[in-house]
Amino acid sequence: MNARKTWPSRAVLDWLEHLLAERYGHAFSLQDSGGASVRLSLPGSPAAIEIDTDATTFARADSNLPHASWAASREGWHSVLGKPLPAPGGSRLRWPLIETTPGGYRIHYDLLGLAYWMLTRQEEVDRSDLDVHQRFPGTASHAFRHGYLERPVVDEWLHVLGQVIQRLWPHLPLRQHRFAIRVSHDVDRPSRYGFCSTRAILRVMAGDLLKRRYLRSAWLAPWVRLNSRLMLHPADLDNTFDWLMDTSERHGLTSAFYFICGRTDARRDADYEPEHPAIRELLRRIHARGHEIGLHPSYATYQRPQAIAAEAARLRRVCAEEGIVQDAWGGRMHYLRWENPTTLRAWEQAGMSYDSTLGYADRPGFRCGTCFEYPAFDPVAGRPLKLRIRPLIAMEETILEPLYMGLGRGEEALRKFAELRERCQAVSGCFTLLWHNSMFDTQAERTLYQQILQGAAPCVPPARAATVRLSRA
Structure with a gap:
């Protein structure tokens, strides 16, 4: 395991403020509340949303984080996909996960840390479990192992945060994005043939004839090759x-x-x-x-x-x-x-x-x-x-x-x-x-x-x- 103490640094919070402004259309302020939470506030308003932080988990550069899920509807919130939300980094989530406080709301899951971990690909720093092309494979990722690779998990959690923002500031218009x-x-x-060497074009022609059965294309290959000097030939597949x-x-x-x-x-x-x-x-x-x-x-x-x-x-x-x-x-x-x-x-x-x-x-x-x-x-x-x-x-x-x-x-x-x-x-x-x-x-x-x-x-x-x-x- 490789841990880096970058979350929640001031530089990361500034970056997340920029990201939230793009997502919601407003300049929210994020402040570290002594390492236990991040305070999300709106200039001119005394209300705030406290979001728990998990600096150890979301500073890790490995795929062995714990994993949990959260049924938003059981607490009166909406899951945009209509399913429980994956909660990477969570183990035993608190109930309720989102609760009211005298000054606003508290979210007992580090959704901002999750956003940092996923968006920066912190998981992939210094990895050695790579494929034949030295790529970090999807099958090695935490998302694949826990079944959420085909879900926009950061967007799902930011949708929940948007609901909390609107309940706290009901007259605040938030940016709507269009699919x-x-x-x-x-x-x-x-070009299939236009830039090939003589040896290469013979190999491609043989493949088109014997393997792919592209008879017309293979027949035209020499003509295409000769007539691709100034522009690509229209008969080129x-x-x-x-x-x-x-x-x-x-x-x-x-x-x-x-x-x-x-x-x-x-x-x-x-x-x-x-x-x-x-x-x-x-x-x-x-x-x-x-x-x-x-x-x-x-x-x-x-x-x-x-x-x-x-x-x-x-x-x-x-x-x-x-x-x-x-x-x-x-x-x-x-x-x-x-x-x-x-x-x-x-x-x-x-x-x-x-x-x-x-x-x-x-x-x-x-x-x-x-x-x-x-x-x-x-x-x-x-x-x-x-x-x-x-x-x-x-x-x-x-x-x-x-x-x-x-x-x-x-x-x-x-x-x-x-x-x-x-x-x-x-x-x-x-x-x-x-x-x-x-x-x-x-x-x-x-x-x-x-x-x-x-x-x-x-x-x-x-x-x-x-x-x-x-x-x-």
Whole structure:
């Protein structure tokens, strides 16, 4: 067990004040009440909510915390999913968990400590139980072990806190968020044949003929290869970019395309260069249609801040040469390789606006306990970062492919995507979906993708959300 005495430091409380302001639309004050609780108050009001703190448990960097659950309805509160709430770190919860006091309310569960522990990924600091790609696997997490990985547990508890706030200050309008979908596409392979070496194209053609039975595609491969010098060929199976943008535009969404700009592992990185004329033309087309361009750092960069910075600079340079200007630059790590806090710091040092890596490769769900974008915090240095986290809820390969869940392309897969989407919708959050441009070889995959996006709405920055009252229990 690795314990770090960062909770509840003043830096963490300041960061949480920022997070609560984004969530509720008001500037609440958080004060440490001598180590036993944190006092949440509203400027100008004598009332307050005391929230018990558990500095030992939520400073731990392991997955062996105790676990309990709380039936909100038995105390007259509302569970947004209609189920008892998971209470990581709890063992024997007090009854009642939420009680009135002369000055307001007291909550006998450290829900702010939980938010800190989940959002900062304190659990993952200095872990050695990693998979073959040196990733912390979802199956090793406390959330998976205790059955709440597919629940936005932080959002569920903040919904309860919102109810307590409204009971204490009934005339205070709290921000209402709207459910939305964010789609992104890691561009590992923009062309099936266009950038292959002679040896590689023969291997891909053989696979398409003998294994996948893509006869027409294999037959056209040499023609596609020869005619991809200035732009991607329309007959290329992996050239789905216009279809993806068409689909997003029909649903009022903006697609984000994350490009690899380095080669640190010849077997696992891309075979294209961002300076290639066909990639330059693709970047211009994406930008002209109002979609987003971002970075997909190469395989071995997750522990190398200078490499991430160099690849980010390369992408920005190519885009600048093509007249592409964006207000924000973000992206996602290749293979979802991510080390806490090394990779976080690297994204900040590279001047990136956000990182959307934080989902597990082996299991879908809420790695950070939330489906809301939020400001990053370094749990080792104990400081906020100039970076935002866009949690990844589901990657298509995680759900579809035999290597992971293996649910195929039919109804079983659709049900899993729908469950995750519905849980984001229940908390009015954002369902962030990763679907590679090269994963649309069949009509079944296109149909499944379109079904997932039905009724979509775009995610908006927190500052633009409207303010209305939360529904009370």
